[in-house]
Amino acid sequence: MTLPRKRTAILISGRGSNMAALIAAAAEPGFPAEIVGVLSDRSDAPGLQAAQSLGVTARAVPRQDRDTNEAHERALDAALSRLKAELICLAGYMRVLSPGFVQKWQGRLINIHPALLPAFPGLDTHRRALEAGLRVHGATVHFVTAAVDDGPIIAQAAVPVLIGDGEAALAERVLRAEHKLYPIALALLAGGKVMMKDGRAVFEGETLLENGGTTLISPASWAGPSDLQDLARITP
Ligand code: GRF
Numbered sequence: 001m002t003l004p005r006k007r008t009a010i011l012i013s014g015r016g017s018n019m020a021a022l023i024a025a026a027a028e029p030g031f032p033a034e035i036v037g038v039l040s041d042r043s044d045a046p047g048l049q050a051a052q053s054l055g056v057t058a059r060a061v062p063r064q065d066r067d068t069n070e071a072h073e074r075a076l077d078a079a080l081s082r083l084k085a086e087l088i089c090l091a092g093y094m095r096v097l098s099p100g101f102v103q104k105w106q107g108r109l110i111n112i113h114p115a116l117l118p119a120f121p122g123l124d125t126h127r128r129a130l131e132a133g134l135r136v137h138g139a140t141v142h143f144v145t146a147a148v149d150d151g152p153i154i155a156q157a158a159v160p161v162l163i164g165d166g167e168a169a170l171a172e173r174v175l176r177a178e179h180k181l182y183p184i185a186l187a188l189l190a191g192g193k194v195m196m197k198d199g200r201a202v203f204e205g206e207t208l209l210e211n212g213g214t215t216l217i218s219p220a221s222w223a224g225p226s227d228l229q230d231l232a233r234i235t236p
Helices: 017-026 046-053 069-082 099-104 125-131 167-190 205-210 225-234
Strands: 006-012 033-040 058-060 087-090 109-113 136-143 153-160 194-197 200-203
Touching (some): 017 087, 033 046, 033 167
Antiparallel strands (some): 109 136
């Protein structure tokens, strides 16, 4: 028996490349989530147009100057109800959601962060990773809790930091990994393979077998054409 696909909304503030990756993944037959709409807190977010051109309803729920956070979140919540959303993916959504909103959506609200949490919560993660001299960096998908860039981890993607990397090169490599990682994490959640329980991400036993025991994407397990270029740079 196939379960109905989970109605999923995506919240963005900007370009929406992760959003586009989720929309593309959900267009595949058998994907357990359906993207029912994209909402942005910024009317000028390029991702709004991108979503529409991919055939997904997209609209801005801007925060007006006179709005309180609560008023803005009420408007957001109303838009989510109209979409009949069951799950929310934050994809470059640049506002901190209130504890009340997070509580209401607990276990159904996930975020992607461009670092291997708990290292580097917050902004400028790639610059900070380079400054710290890391050899491995990456991205994390996690359940959202009231603390920013915290919350139980669902999946992580690691990428190498190559000698001579600047911020832009590293950001691009991480972003490519994000585009693979986020659909995997959403599929796990929408397919009922992971849930948030007692403040932890709990995986269904079977998931471990299907995924070879891991929800980690590591440099060894990703190989697209541009990954091979990366490898060529480090192979003498
Ligand atoms: C991504 O790096 C994501 O990890 C972070 O914000 C960025 C959004 O990029 N939360 P995009 O809008 O998905 O292209």
